[in-house]
Amino acid sequence: MIVDNSAFPTYDRNDGELPASVDLVVIGAGVAGAATAYFAARAGLKVLVIERRSSIASLTTAASTGAFRLQHDNADELALVQEGLALYLNFAEESGLTGWNLDIRQQGYLFCSRTEASAAKGRELVALQRTFGLTDVELLSGDEARARWSYLSPEIRQVRFRAGDGFIDQVALTHGYAAASSHAAHISGASGSGHATYALETTVTGFVRDASGVVTGVATNRGAVHAPQTVIAAGPWSGVVAKLAALDLPIAPTIRQKLVMPNLPVIDQSGPMTIDDETGSHWRPALAGAFALRTDPTTPVGEPLLEVPTDEAMAHALLDPASPTSLALLAPFWRDVWRDGPPAWRLQAGQYEYTPDHRPFLGPTDQAGLFVNTGYSGHGVMCSAGGARRTVDLLLGRAAAAEEPLRVGRPMASRSRDVL
C-alpha cells in the first residue's frame, strides 16, 4: 500500500529569509530530526529544522524497511520502541492529525534457527527478554512453526515469534511528525505556542559561539541562525557535523541495501517479517510483494554519502538459490521465484549510523548548547519517538543527563555487526 496523507495540512517551510533567532535549531529532517521538532514544539519551543536536501525523509529514512520490534537483546532499545509503539498506534489522535495513516501493521517478527547453535542462542535470548518483562515472545519447534507458516523450510529447527512486532510507513511517520510540529497546538499535551518550521536546501556549515565558547547557533549557506540550543540529528552525517564543533562523535556509516520487489503474488501480505538467524537474510511483505535485506557483517565502514550507491550483488545474494545467504534456505518458494525468472526488482540503499554499542546518543555534549539525537545504528524509525522525547526532556532540564543511559560519553562495549 502507498500511503496518501495529502489531504492533511503539511509542515511549514521557510522559503524566505532565515529567522535571526529561534529557541531551538535541529540539524537534519530525517525521522530523528522531525521527531525532535515534534516533541520540542509540543513543549512550547520555536524550532527551526535545517535540512540540506530538497525534501524531508529523503536520505536514510527513505531507505528504511520501516519495521519495529520489541524483540531486542537490551532493555535500552526495548524501552525506546515501547514508548514509540504507544504513540504510533494512536498517532492520529496524539498528533492532532485526525485520520493520518501510518499504515501500521502488527504482523510479527519471526526469527528462524536452522542449527542447534543458533537455536540455543535463541532460547538464551528469550530468557533474557523475559528478565526485561517481555513475556510474549513465543518459542516454537520447527514443526510447530511449519504448522503456522507452511512456507518455512524443513531445515528450520526453532523459531522466536512476537505477534505485536511489525511495520510502519516511515516516510508517513516523518511527514506526520513534521506536519504536527508545525501545528503543535493540536498535539495532545501541547503547552505554550510551540511551532516548527523547515528550511530545506539549507546546509549547516559551522557553529556560532558566544564569548565564553557556548554554542549559540549555526552558520549555514543562507546565513546564521541564533539559538540557545542546537540538536544534531544528521543521521550518518552526524559525526561530520559534530566535527564542525570540535566534538568527536563516533558514528560509523555502513551501507545497507534494500531489495524492493513491488509485485510478488507468492508473498502472503498478512505474514510476518521472516529472518534467517544463520545468515541475517530476511524479507517482509510490502507493496504487493516484499522488501528483502541482509545485514552483512563484512561491509566496511565508509564516509557519509548524499547518494548511496546500490549494489546488484545483494539481489543475487538473496535470490539466487546457489547463494549461501539465499532466502530459499528459509523458505523453498524463493527457489521457484528464481526459477520462474527473477521478479521485477529495484534496489534502494542507505547507511546504518553505527555507534560502538549500537545504541543512539541522546542529549547534551561537552560543547555547551549543543545536543545530539542520533546514532540509532539501524533502528532509528522504531526508536524515533522514545529517543526524541528523551532528548527534548534533557534539553529542557526535565531529565538529568547523568541518569540518561544513552548519554554521550557513556561506557560502551563494542558489538559485532551481525545482528539486525
Ligand SMILES: Cc1cc2nc3c(=O)[nH]c(=O)nc-3n(C[C@H](O)[C@H](O)[C@H](O)COP(=O)(O)OP(=O)(O)OC[C@H]3O[C@@H](n4cnc5c(N)ncnc54)[C@H](O)[C@@H]3O)c2cc1C
Ligand atoms: C536499508 C535500511 C533499512 C533499515 N530498516 C530499518 C527498520 O526496519 N527499522 C528501523 O527502525 N530502522 C531501520 N533503518 C534505520 C533507519 O532508517 C535510520 O536509523 C533512520 O532513518 C535515521 O534517521 P535520521 O533522521 O537519524 O537520519 P537521516 O534520515 O539520514 O536524516 C538525516 C538528515 O540530515 C541531513 N543533513 C546531514 N548533514 C546536514 C547538514 N550539514 N546540514 C543540514 N542537513 C544535514 C541529511 O540530508 C538527512 O536528510 C534502516 C536503514 C537502512 C539503511
